Amino acid sequence: MSILCVGSVALDSIETPFGKADRVLGGSAVYFSAAATVFNPVQLVGVVGDDYPIDDLGFLSERGADLSGIEQAAGESFFWAGRYHYDLNTRDTLDTQLGVFADFEPKIPEGFRDARFVFLGNIDPALQHDVLDQVASPEVVACDTMNFWIEGAREPLLELLGRVQILMINDEEVRQLADEPNLLKASRWVQARGPDIVVVKKGEHGAILFADDWIFYVPGYPLEEVFDPTGAGDSFAGGFMGQLARSGEVTPATLRRAMVYGSALGSFACERFSVERLVDLGSRDVAERVEEFRRLTAFETHLTVEQHV
Amino acid sequence: MSILCVGSVALDSIETPFGKADRVLGGSAVYFSAAATVFNPVQLVGVVGDDYPIDDLGFLSERGADLSGIEQAAGESFFWAGRYHYDLNTRDTLDTQLGVFADFEPKIPEGFRDARFVFLGNIDPALQHDVLDQVASPEVVACDTMNFWIEGAREPLLELLGRVQILMINDEEVRQLADEPNLLKASRWVQARGPDIVVVKKGEHGAILFADDWIFYVPGYPLEEVFDPTGAGDSFAGGFMGQLARSGEVTPATLRRAMVYGSALGSFACERFSVERLVDLGSRDVAERVEEFRRLTAFETHLTVEQHV
Numbered sequence: 001m002s003i004l005c006v007g008s009v010a011l012d013s014i015e016t017p018f019g020k021a022d023r024v025l026g027g028s029a030v031y032f033s034a035a036a037t038v039f040n041p042v043q044l045v046g047v048v049g050d051d052y053p054i055d056d057l058g059f060l061s062e063r064g065a066d067l068s069g070i071e072q073a074a075g076e077s078f079f080w081a082g083r084y085h086y087d088l089n090t091r092d093t094l095d096t097q098l099g100v101f102a103d104f105e106p107k108i109p110e111g112f113r114d115a116r117f118v119f120l121g122n123i124d125p126a127l128q129h130d131v132l133d134q135v136a137s138p139e140v141v142a143c144d145t146m147n148f149w150i151e152g153a154r155e156p157l158l159e160l161l162g163r164v165q166i167l168m169i170n171d172e173e174v175r176q177l178a179d180e181p182n183l184l185k186a187s188r189w190v191q192a193r194g195p196d197i198v199v200v201k202k203g204e205h206g207a208i209l210f211a212d213d214w215i216f217y218v219p220g221y222p223l224e225e226v227f228d229p230t231g232a233g234d235s236f237a238g239g240f241m242g243q244l245a246r247s248g249e250v251t252p253a254t255l256r257r258a259m260v261y262g263s264a265l266g267s268f269a270c271e272r273f274s275v276e277r278l279v280d281l282g283s284r285d286v287a288e289r290v291e292e293f294r295r296l297t298a299f300e301t302h303l304t305v306e307q308h309v
Numbered sequence: 310m311s312i313l314c315v316g317s318v319a320l321d322s323i324e325t326p327f328g329k330a331d332r333v334l335g336g337s338a339v340y341f342s343a344a345a346t347v348f349n350p351v352q353l354v355g356v357v358g359d360d361y362p363i364d365d366l367g368f369l370s371e372r373g374a375d376l377s378g379i380e381q382a383a384g385e386s387f388f389w390a391g392r393y394h395y396d397l398n399t400r401d402t403l404d405t406q407l408g409v410f411a412d413f414e415p416k417i418p419e420g421f422r423d424a425r426f427v428f429l430g431n432i433d434p435a436l437q438h439d440v441l442d443q444v445a446s447p448e449v450v451a452c453d454t455m456n457f458w459i460e461g462a463r464e465p466l467l468e469l470l471g472r473v474q475i476l477m478i479n480d481e482e483v484r485q486l487a488d489e490p491n492l493l494k495a496s497r498w499v500q501a502r503g504p505d506i507v508v509v510k511k512g513e514h515g516a517i518l519f520a521d522d523w524i525f526y527v528p529g530y531p532l533e534e535v536f537d538p539t540g541a542g543d544s545f546a547g548g549f550m551g552q553l554a555r556s557g558e559v560t561p562a563t564l565r566r567a568m569v570y571g572s573a574l575g576s577f578a579c580e581r582f583s584v585e586r587l588v589d590l591g592s593r594d595v596a597e598r599v600e601e602f603r604r605l606t607a608f609e610t611h612l613t614v615e616q617h618v
Contacts, residue, residue, distance in 0.1 A: 087490035181396035184531045205514040208531065217528040217605045222493045222517065256608040290610055296526045297606035299565040301599055 007121020028121030031231035035238025045069035221267035239265025316430020337430030340540035344547025354378035530576035548574025
């Protein structure tokens with residue numbers, strides 16, 4: 001079944017130590033869909049201005065994305081410009097123009113309202129509520145957020161947690177949200193407010209999933225060249241939700257697998273500007289990287305716990 | 310066979326958000342030995358002042374450590390005082406008194422000179438050279454270092470790399486040493502100067518081992534309470550080398566296993582002040598934690614790479 005994805009559809013101008021890209025495809029919904037559609041169809045809801053190169057999203061349609069929920073409004077598209085520092089772990093925002101995104105009111109097309117899997121990209125929690133109000137009976141709602149909303153829209157965000165099964169958030173943000181430096185405790189704090197699952201994204205350090213009584217850790221893939229980290233978190237989310245929706249059920253086994261596929265897709269996203277690397281990614285490329293993830297962490301011991309009594 | 314370990318034997322005064330400890334056992338050689346002797350005997354070389362509570366090291370002797378290489382000199386022991394911040398990832402050094410450690414000249418006892426496994430704790434690279442000059446034919450030399458030596462003793466440190474098989478270093482330090490932000494590239498830079506293996510310690514984010522054509526990643530154990538992170542890196546090194554020496558050979562399988570046992574010992578070290586948690590650690594405790602590490606990263610996929618052709 002398709003995943004309903006609501007988020008930003010943007011244009012990015014990016015500078016890294018390796019080069020520049022000007023007004024290329026960006027936004028949480030675009031990265032998410034580019035990654036998720038490797039595994040599973042997506043129904044995309046967002047807004048763009050009349051300047052948006054909508055044809056460039058054609059690769060998503062070819063992979064089974066339904067773009068009929070992208071509204072084209074008079075005005076300019078959401079635009080973000082950023083420059084990454086030498087180590088690629090920090091960046092400066094050079095410009096943010098909300099454009100038509102400032103007045104975004106997600107309208108979920110009739111045919112999308114029976115979605116079972118929903119991804120709420122990082123937008124105003126009030127809009128994330130609006131989306132859920134329009135979906136009949138979602139089974140797995142994952143949402144992302146950021147410091148801006150944690151500070152400025154805390155109450156609606158906390159209410160949203162009660163409607164969400166999976167919170168995907170980065171390490172600094174979950175610490176800020178819970179006012180607790182320990183990630184395990186911060187995640188327990190979140191879980192007490194609703195989500196069964198908290199996925200903490202740690203950038204180059206990987207990601208960690210906290211369930212009720214188990215934890216799963218996936219490393220960041222050790223890339224020789226992190227070309228452009230923009231969208232890595234949304235690509236992670238896309239790989240994660242794409243795998244989960246393809247499997248059709250949420251179990252410890254499918255969640256673990258989703259984490260690894262998420263990290264794999266996040267790593268591919270860093271290899272080129274924008275969604276370039278995701279556009280022609282084949283399932284064998286992904287399977288090979290997943291196998292590398294296995295080799296990265298697999299080990300054998302000589303004694304079992306029982307032999308140590 | 311025993312591991313020869315040369316490093317600091319110190320007294321630490323520590324403040325964390327959870328409490329204070331005054332003049333407790335510390336120093337790289339003490340943490341290393343407390344961890345390594347869970348698996349394998351250690352021969353310890355260091356210097357203490359006449360104020361050192363040497364009897365408190367008795368637990369090491371009971372676990373097979375040979376302390377006859379600890380010289381007791383007139384004067385004060387190496388003393389370090391530090392205060393950890395709220396998040397336990399950063400700390401302020403409040404005081405450092407080198408005491409008798411300032412004039413430390415490692416003298417390796419005759420009976421220690423045939424060591425096959427050697428750990429050079431974080432001391433002046435000139436002294437690390439002195440140690441190796443006294444050891445007949447070491448097979449596996451692992452060494453640690455820090456920013457102070459990278460900046461102030463760069464040439465002897467680079468020469469030392471040519472005599473070392475395993476460099477254990479934290480992420481900031483290897484980036485500084487190689488002047489390269491990418492960990493994979495920084496490790497390749499180190500390997501070109503000697504060590505076959507670079508183990509990069511990333512604190513709460515775990516550790517990553519770079520070999521010639523493979524990489525292994527072990528996460529940090531997600532502790533609910535990081536009580537005192539002092540010595541976690543040296544305890545990691547002790548668990549790593551203790552496992553490696555116990556297996557008696559250096560292969561991809563034994564190195565992977567060593568990484569996991571290292572991370573397990575590092576996590577135990579954080580649970581109490583000083584070496585308290587390591588003192589009565591049983592092999593079953595360790596085996597259970599190692600099993601938790603396996604569950605933390607193990608996953609199944611439905612398709613093999615070949616099925617994706």
